[in-house]
Amino acid sequence: MPPRRRRGEAPRRRWPLYLLFAAGVLAGVALWAYSPSLPAETLIARYANDRSKFIDVGGVRAHVRDQGNPDGIPLVLIHGSNGSLHEWEGWARELGAQARLISVDLPGHGLTGAWPRDEYTVEAYADFIEVLVDALNLDRFVLAGHSLGGAVAWTFAATRPDRVSQLILVDAAGYPRDGGETPWPTRLARLPVVGDIGIYFKPESVVRRSLVDLYADPAMATAERVRRTAELQRFPGNREATLQRARTQEPLDPTPLKRLAVPTLILWGVQDRWVPAADAFRFQDAIKGAKLALFERAGHNPMEEETAATAAAVAAFLPDKLPPLPVPGVDTPVQPVVQPEKD
DSSP, rough: OOOOTTTOOOOOOOHHHHHHHHHHHHHHHHHHHHHOOHHHHHHHHHOOOOTTTEEEETTTTEEEEEOTTTEEEEEEEEOOOOGGGOOOOOOHHTTTTTEEEEEEEOTTTTTTOTTTTTOOHHHHHHHHHHHHHTTTTSSSSEEEEEEHHHHHHHHHHHOOGGGEEEEEEOOOOOSGGGGOOOOHHHHHTTSSSSHHHTTBBHHHHHHHHHHHHHSSSSSGGGGHHHHHHHHHHHSSSSHHHHHHHHHOOOOOOOGGGGGOOOOOEEEETTTTSOOOOOHHHHHHHHHHOOEEETTTTSSSOOOHHHHHHHHHHHHHSOOSOOOOOOOOOOOOOOOOOOOOOOO
């Protein structure tokens, strides 16, 4: 039988112990989840290769790969949000005999890092692509973009139509979500203090779950992909750029799509959980003469999940040489597209 407390004796206060225990747990979780930036030299040694080069583009040391047929039609490739040029390596292998493939890590991504301009909106990225192609002496080229990079690509084509001979959009951003709701990661990033601190807490388990959701086949979220994605986000300046982009990017206005007169190919993964396949048809309806190819076994990154099939669609779309500049007032002919056969 427990001893009886004497009359007038104050009960023992245990809440300081509980508070101390909770603080210890929170500190342990924070130490476990905290992921500081990694040295740039370490990541460059790990994720650059013999086809990588670093060139000055608007004041940033940009990671670029220029590969394939140097005499082929130039194809400039723009990756998506929190991605990198590594996503295009499958196309580089499949299309290398036909085209000259130029991929780049956008500022705030991959091995490029922060941009002195400190702007990471779609419009700013379109300016970056213009400086890049000028540095590479490309007057005219085919432009392809995936997700966020798709928005950059069609924005570039809409504002600089004479420079883009053909446009390729892969699960591209451009239309607001139904109901106009802002994604919860963006809402968190925009919160004072929470967003500033939160960018430094992203363990590999969170990246793994994100990649599993990215692909139709969860097996695509390999240990190598998870590690590369997580570590490249820790390249100096990348997470700060991601936060800046979340806080400054305004909703996209798809109105310019209706004015596009560039032959366009739209590629889309039917099982995309991030940007619904319904948006593929919205792009097709908006862009005059656009051709659409759907890939039933792919998610948000069909160029990785269905590399051969998507590359075949691109190969059929690419001309043998750059077409002449369109004559003002005359409709631009659209290249026919051969749909890849399904297994």
